[in-house]
Amino acid sequence: MRIDIVTIFPEMFEGVIGTSIIGRARQQGLVEINLIDFREYSTNKHNTVDDTPYGGGGGMVLKPEPIFGAVEALTGQQSRPRVILTCPQGEVYSQQKAIDFASEEHLVIIAGHYEGYDERIREYLVTDEISVGDYVLTGGELPAMIIVDSVTRLLPGVLGNETSAVLDSFREGLLEYPHYTRPAEFRGWKVPDVLLSGHHGNVERWRRKESLRRTLKRRPDLLHGRDLDKLDAQLLTEVKREEGIE
Structure with missing residues (x-):
């Protein structure tokens, strides 16, 4: 399986994906995990990825251009892997959803920050919106880590005892x-x-x-x-x- 994580804080993931079971799975080639900084796909000279919302209101909203650019660079505009958006408005994550994701060959996880996402990201780019519970975090990085961990451990060969995941x-x-x-x-x-x-x-x-x-x-x-x-x-x-x- 290949998992691409689209984030502006890739350094937050290094400890999670580089150690323990996930780190070993990567070393053994059982899963490929890539970190993509979508700030690199910003369309302005200051590399900003957010802006104030139309209509006013507090907080900043993630712009569509850098996120679309990052995901399309990974997949090609014609390719449609599962593109997961972490957000508190999404479907509450479950073990069954983890099993569903683990059956895929390629996942793209968008870990946003700030107030929210431009709605066009939800409508025209993502296939799944996932919440890890009825509470609000400072960003989508921790939910993305939860998804990566829960999916990776279900992949063949990742756990030392193959019955462990079956009996979860x-x-x-x-x-x-x-x-x-x-x-x-x-x-x-x-x-x-x-x-x-x-x-x-x-x-x-x-x-x-x-x-x-x-x-x-x-x-x-x-x-x-x-x-x-x-x-x-x-x-x-x-x-x-x-x-x-x-």
Whole structure:
């Protein structure tokens, strides 16, 4: 996969894309990540990329010329990869969206700054508008980093254990079950006996049940309207009884 990040602060990304799992994936050629400063595509001698909004109002608005120029230089005017705009007005990001993006060969992420974008960028250049939550940040760089991280880890060969991404929270619409490791007892707190039993069937049943329990307690909205198979329905009934939930 190739990911191009269009930003006026490329230096913000160096630590994220150069270290840990993403850095290793780049070194191994599993993902190509490029940083493009769209200030270089400004059409005036001062290299400004923003201006005051028509009609008045506070803040500055990103101009269309440098962003269109940067994206079209990457893709060609005829090519249409997924072009993602990070903004608080977009679709709230989800694991399913990360899976969708990970199926692409080429992503372009526009990380804006200042008050907002000229509307023509939204209408005629981007394919997806993404928000990472119902709050406002100083810029789109952090959301862009989140998208890059969440997508890269789904690519084949990036994670050392290929089952890790499959078992992620939200992958099946449920939160992930609890994890334990050595020691088996720490300060009097013991690992559940079933995880020490060596009985794989019982372990899988426990994990599924605890996944449903955690989802019910922390994100019950994920269970609303969900079609449960016979086993999940039985396990959820057991969980509700144990938790005293009607």
